[in-house]
Amino acid sequence: MKPKVFIVDDQPEVYQAIKMFLGSSYETVYHNNGQGAYNELSNGNIPDIILADIKMPGLDGYELLVHIKQNESLNKIPVVMISNLDASKERGRFISAGASDYMEKPFNANNLISRVSSFLNPMSTATSCA
Numbered sequence: 001m002k003p004k005v006f007i008v009d010d011q012p013e014v015y016q017a018i019k020m021f022l023g024s025s026y027e028t029v030y031h032n033n034g035q036g037a038y039n040e041l042s043n044g045n046i047p048d049i050i051l052a053d054i055k056m057p058g059l060d061g062y063e064l065l066v067h068i069k070q071n072e073s074l075n076k077i078p079v080v081m082i083s084n085l086d087a088s089k090e091r092g093r094f095i096s097a098g099a100s101d102y103m104e105k106p107f108n109a110n111n112l113i114s115r116v117s118s119f120l121n122p123m124s125t126a127t128s129c130a
Contacts, residue, residue, distance in 0.1 A: 009053035021109040034059030054083040069098035078119040
């Protein structure tokens with residue numbers, strides 16, 4: 001079974017790029033806002049990892065992260081925040097709120113795949129790096 005990745009970003013072209021980078025090894029589910037993603041999570045569609053943009057209309061990525069981490073049945077899902085914002089200013093705030101990682105846009109394919117894989121297969125990633 002393919003790992004499921006929720007991609008939450010209000011820019012469809014970002015979703016398309018991430019989907020292309022991840023290739024056919026992953027099942028990707030797109031949401032253009034945090035509320036849609038949270039509704040699907042609440043309905044039991046649980047991904048293996050969530051990649052969430054920070055700045056979106058409505059429920060933004062930070063609010064989505066907080067809702068996920070406050071929900072006992074969802075708080076173990078790794079959430080990687082993605083944004084155009086300067087990581088040095090924002091990274092600590094998101095990690096403190098429970099984000100698993102933070103990536104600045106634009107990102108390259110190898111870096112994205114490596115980070116996603118590290119959360120889905122932490123032991124195999126550590127072994128392959130040894």
